[in-house]
Structure formats: C-alpha cells, structure tokens
Amino acid sequence: MNPGARRIAGPACCDHPEDERYFSWVLLIFLLIFAGMAIPAEGASSIDFTANVTSGSPPLVVLFTDTSSLPVIGDSRRWDFGDGAIEFDPAGTISHTYLQEGIFTVRLDRTDSEGYHSLIKYDFIAVTGPTPTPTSTTPVTTSPTTSPVTTVTTIIPTTTPVTTTPTTVPTTQPTVQIPAEFFGQATSSGLPVPAGARITARIGSRNAGEVVVVSPGTYGGAGPFDPRLKVYATNDEIAAGPVLITFWLNEASQAAQTAYFQSGTSQNLALTFAGPTPTPTSTTPVTTTPTTSPVTTATTVIPTTTLTTAPTTSPQTTVTTVPTTGPTTLPTTSPTVTPTAVPGLTLTFEPGWNHVAIPRYLAPGSDSGSIFSSIDTSGRPIWRYNSTSQLYERVYPSTHLNATDSIWIYSGSHATLPLSFSGTQGLVERNLYSGWNGFGILNLTEVPARDALFPVYSSWKYSYGFDPVAQRYEVSIVKGGTGIHNDSRTLIPGRGYWLFMEENITYRAFIPDS
Numbered sequence: 001m002n003p004g005a006r007r008i009a010g011p012a013c014c015d016h017p018e019d020e021r022y023f024s025w026v027l028l029i030f031l032l033i034f035a036g037m038a039i040p041a042e043g044a045s046s047i048d049f050t051a052n053v054t055s056g057s058p059p060l061v062v063l064f065t066d067t068s069s070l071p072v073i074g075d076s077r078r079w080d081f082g083d084g085a086i087e088f089d090p091a092g093t094i095s096h097t098y099l100q101e102g103i104f105t106v107r108l109d110r111t112d113s114e115g116y117h118s119l120i121k122y123d124f125i126a127v128t129g130p131t132p133t134p135t136s137t138t139p140v141t142t143s144p145t146t147s148p149v150t151t152v153t154t155i156i157p158t159t160t161p162v163t164t165t166p167t168t169v170p171t172t173q174p175t176v177q178i179p180a181e182f183f184g185q186a187t188s189s190g191l192p193v194p195a196g197a198r199i200t201a202r203i204g205s206r207n208a209g210e211v212v213v214v215s216p217g218t219y220g221g222a223g224p225f226d227p228r229l230k231v232y233a234t235n236d237e238i239a240a241g242p243v244l245i246t247f248w249l250n251e252a253s254q255a256a257q258t259a260y261f262q263s264g265t266s267q268n269l270a271l272t273f274a275g276p277t278p279t280p281t282s283t284t285p286v287t288t289t290p291t292t293s294p295v296t297t298a299t300t301v302i303p304t305t306t307l308t309t310a311p312t313t314s315p316q317t318t319v320t321t322v323p324t325t326g327p328t329t330l331p332t333t334s335p336t337v338t339p340t341a342v343p344g345l346t347l348t349f350e351p352g353w354n355h356v357a358i359p360r361y362l363a364p365g366s367d368s369g370s371i372f373s374s375i376d377t378s379g380r381p382i383w384r385y386n387s388t389s390q391l392y393e394r395v396y397p398s399t400h401l402n403a404t405d406s407i408w409i410y411s412g413s414h415a416t417l418p419l420s421f422s423g424t425q426g427l428v429e430r431n432l433y434s435g436w437n438g439f440g441i442l443n444l445t446e447v448p449a450r451d452a453l454f455p456v457y458s459s460w461k462y463s464y465g466f467d468p469v470a471q472r473y474e475v476s477i478v479k480g481g482t483g484i485h486n487d488s489r490t491l492i493p494g495r496g497y498w499l500f501m502e503e504n505i506t507y508r509a510f511i512p513d514s
Contacts, residue, residue: 047117049108055126059097062125066092070112076510078109082125084458098127107454109510116512120451178462178476178500179209179230180245181266182259183220188249188273192217199271200248201231203261208232208245222268222471223353225408233261249273263485264464264476344419345444347494349375349411350468355496357406357440360511361428363420370397371419376412383408385438388431403428404507406438406496419494425511432456432501439463439499442509446490449477453499456507462500463491 052063066077072092079087081096082104098104104125109118182201186193193199199219201209209231213219220228233243243261248254255271347356361367372382372395382395384407395407428442441452453460457479464476478485491497 047108047110047119049106049119049121051106051125054124055128057129058101058127059099060125060127061095061097063093063095064106064108066108066110068110068112068117070114072110072112074111076109076111078510080107080109080454082106098125101127101129103127111510111512116510120454178264178464179232180259180261180263181220181228181230181473182247182269183218183222183226183228183266184268185217185270186213186219186249186273187217187271188253193219193249193273198250199229200251201229202246202248203231203233203237203243219271225353228266231261233263237261247271264473266472344421345494347417347419348468349409349415349417351411351413352468352471353466354409354411354468355406355438355466356409357494357496358401358403358419359440359442359444359493360419360421361403361425362401363422366420367401367422368397369395369399369401371401371417372407372409373397374417375409375415377410378412380410382410385436387433387435387437390433390435402430403442404430404440406440408496423513425513428507428509428511430507431504432459432499432507433504434501437499437501439497440495441491441493441497442511443491444493446492448488449491450479450487452491453479455509456501456505459501459503459505460499461502463497465492465495465497 047068049064049066049068051065053060054062064079066072066089072090074090077089077092079089079094079096081087081098083098083100083102085096087094087096103123104127105120105122106124107118107120109116111117186197186199193213194216195213197213199211199213200207209229211219211227211229214227220226229247231245237243238261245259245261246254247257247259249271253273255273257269257271259267259269344360344362349356362371369382383392384395384399384405385391386393392408395401395409401407430439432439441447443452449463450457453463461479462476465474466472467474475484477487477489479487481487
C-alpha cells in the first residue's frame with residue numbers, strides 16, 4: 001500500500017469518557033511538552049512491544065504485538081518496520097512480511113492517556129539466507145553450521161535505498177558535498193591583493209574551489225552570508241589519506257600556506273603570495289552583498305555542486321500544505337498571546353547571525369514574523385530558506401511561521417524570545433527536497449540526530465548547525481558517521497540546521513494536543 005494513501009490518525013483530543021480522567025490527561029500532556037515528546041513523564045507506565053520471531057529466512061512473517069500497559073487513544077499507533085513499510089494499527093497486533101535479507105530496526109509510536117511515546121528497537125529483526133546444505137556427510141570444520149548472521153551486519157541500515165543518489169548531480173562532481181571553507185587576509189609581496197583577483201584552491205592538479213576578492217586584502221568573510229573559498233574533496237581523495245590543499249592567486253602564484261581538508265569546517269587562514277602585485281583579471285565592478293533577496297549569498301552555506309534547479313517531481317507522498325503567507329496587512333501592535341496558548345521554549349540570540357527554528361505549531365496571533373519585532377536586527381532583513389526553489393526568501397511581519405521552519409536572523413545584542421505554542425498540535429507534515437533544506441527538530445529536549453531524523457532516516461545524509469557564539473558552522477553530522485561526525489551527536493531544540501536529502505520525501509511526526 002502506498003504510504004501516502006494510509007489513513008493518518010487525527011488529534012486525539014475529544015475522547016473523554018470521564019471528566020476526572022480528562023483533566024489528569026491534560027495535566028500529563030502539559031508536563032510532557034516540557035519533557036520532550038519522545039520521553040515519558042516520571043513514573044510513566046511501561047511502553048513495549050514484542051515479536052513472535054526475530055530471525056529467519058525471507059519471506060519472514062513476523063507478528064508484532066504492542067504490550068504497553070495503557071491503551072492507545074483512538075487509532076494513533078504507528079509501526080515503522082525498518083524496510084520502508086509503515087502501518088497505522090488500531091488493534092495492537094499486526095503482521096508484516098520481510099521479503100529481503102537484512103537487519104531491521106523497528107519503531108512504535110503511540111499516544112495514550114500519558115501522552116506521546118516512541119520506542120525504537122535497533123537491529124531487532126534479522127532476515128538471513130537459508131543455512132547452506134552440506135554436500136557431503138563428512139564433517140567439514142570450515143563450513144558454517146548456522147546461518148551466517150554476521151555477514152549481513154555490513155548493510156546496516158537496510159532502510160537506505162540503493163538508488164537514492166540524486167540524478168541531477170553530475171557524476172563528475174566531488175562526492176563529498178559539505179566543503180571545507182576558508183577566509184581571511186590575502187597579500188601579494190606585502191601588498192593587499194586587489195579586488196577582482198581570483199584565489200583558487202587545488203587538490204593535486206585539480207581545481208577544488210575558487211573565490212573572487214571583493215575587498216582589497218581580504219577574501220571571504222566570517223559571517224554566514226559572506227562568500228568564502230569552498231573546497232570540495234572526493235571520496236577517493238579522502239580514502240587515499242590526508243588531503244593537502246594548496247592556494248593560488250590568479251592560477252599563477254602559489255601561497256606560502258597550505259591546509260588539510262576537513263569537511264564542514266570554516267577556517268580563518270591568512271594567505272601570502274610571492275611575486276609582483278597581480279593585476280585583476282576582470283575590470284567588471286564587484287558589488288557588495290545585495291540589498292534584496294540574497295540569491296548570491298546563498299552559496300555561503302549551500303554547495304554549488306548540488307544547487308541545480310528546483311525538484312521537478314513532487315515528494316513521494318501527498319500532504320495538505322500549511323499556508324506560507326500570513327495576513328495581507330501588517331499588525332500595528334505586538335501580537336497578544338491568546339489565553340489558551342501553551343508556554344513553549346525560549347529562543348536565545350547572540351550578537352551576530354543566529355539560525356533558530358520553530359519546534360511546534362505556534363499559538364494564533366503569535367505565529368508570524370512579527371514575533372521577532374523585539375530583536376534588534378540592526379536593519380538587516382530576516383531570511384528563511386526555500387528548499388523548493390533553493391533560494392532565500394524574506395520573512396516579513398506577516399509571514400506565517402510553520403513547525404520545523406528554520407530562520408536566519410541578525411541580532412545586535414544578546415536577547416531572548418519566549419515562544420507560545422498552540423493548544424492544538426497533531427500531525428506535522430513537511431516536504432523535504434533533494435539537496436539542502438533548513439530544518440528544526442520537533443523535540444523540546446536534545447536528542448541524537450539519528451533519532452530526531454528517524455522519520456526520514458532512509459533519505460537524509462548530512463546535517464550541520466551554526467554556532468551563534470563563535471559565529472561559525474559546527475562540524476557536520478553524517479548519517480552512520482564515525483568519530484566527531486557520528487549521528488549520535490545531539491540536535492538542540494530551537495536551533496536551525498542544514499539538512500541534506502538524497503531524494504524528495506515527506507517528514508511526518510505526531511504531536512499530541514495539550
């Protein structure tokens with residue numbers, strides 16, 4: 001069955017057989033909003049599920065049973081079997097057939113009188129080939145006597161499609177899509193490098209990145225919208241060992257400095273070139289940062305190798321979209337929080353650029369760009385990245401803000417902004433497109449990236465955030481990565497993140513009403 005055709009459980013807010021139970025339920029949900037939607041309240045009843053078999057040969061039929069101590073509300077029980085199949089189940093017992101070999105992670109999402117819960121059992125189902133039949137009755141010590149379970153662990157996670165590489169990306173481009181970035185001072189024979197000169201990065205004899213000098217003596221900048229020298233390496237280059245980068249002025253003079261490639265880093269590196277002061281290769285005036293939509297500045301965070309045209313196909317499932325515009329007139333006063341609004345978390349802004357996110361549906365009257373009116377933006381526009389067109393768009397006071405939206409906003413000083421959430425939440429659906437997307441998690445507590453992005457685990461590849469204190473990008477998180485790039489690193493609620501998707505897909509998550 002097409003996942004887009006499945007019946008989505010509506011908000012469970014009207015089944016109250018007893019007043020006493022209703023008020024208890026509301027209180028518990030209120031507490032859960034602060035504790036995080038995936039963490040049960042203190043003393044919560046047990047949440048668990050079982051399977052009648054957990055290993056076998058394909059086709060393997062498995063009967064899953066929800067053994068949680070409390071009944072679900074309505075039919076809001078959702079199974080993710082780990083092989084791409086998702087089912088909504090009101091009964092609590094469901095059968096699923098695994099047709100391919102692999103190790104599968106199973107997840108159960110449910111809502112009961114104590115709120116919303118998620119339980120993930122990693123590597124829970126092992127589907128392996130049949131045990132080889134011996135060709136001789138003579139015992140052979142080297143032949144496996146049991147099913148070679150260990151040989152399938154190399155394909156975890158099996159939910160990752162093998163055909164998800166974006167077809168729009170030329171195969172000749174580097175396969176590592178998060179670059180290493182450089183900026184800083186640039187001199188030639190002790191004199192500032194003039195505007196219009198080109199600084200190129202090379203890996204071996206290959207040009208791996210280029211930037212044009214805008215201000216004499218400086219290339220790139222520390223701000224998130226400043227152009228920088230972006231350097232891309234291939235998987236083959238990384239596999240061969242440390243990747244050395246050399247820097248060249250107008251492809252003729254080599255800098256005295258070199259650097260090693262580190263994906264996702266941003267480095268202030270002063271470059272000194274020998275030889276006579278170069279002549280700019282172009283007399284075309286170089287303009288400063290545009291005052292309108294920053295089409296050119298988008299390249300500071302979005303690799304140019306992946307910015308093709310907007311996706312020509314729709315996401316794999318059909319959703320009802322949330323309006324992206326607000327009232328046609330601007331409010332003349334600060335929005336008034338409605339009495340039914342639920343207190344939310346507080347966004348923190350540091351001096352400089354900040355990448356923040358909206359983790360819930362906001363309360364009516366406090367759900368547009370006007371909520372940022374108290375932030376001193378020093379006259380700078382507020383931006384939101386449109387992943388459909390892969391361009392920035394302005395956020396005006398009337399712009400409607402949606403759950404998972406990420407916002408770029410400049411602050412002249414340290415500031416805080418409390419958010420007020422709507423009492424009506426329910427299903428959150430968001431289209432994510434092949435390429436880069438601005439994204440914020442729905443959790444209200446820090447969670448590992450692999451858990452926060454579990455609904456789209458088969459399709460995401462990279463994520464990285466922006467440190468507003470240091471005013472630089474953080475080290476990237478890579479799905480299935482190791483070391484500092486591992487996907488057990490946590491994502492912070494209220495922080496915006498860049499999320500690279502390998503295909504069009506719809507993100508779905510359910511938040512209980514408060």
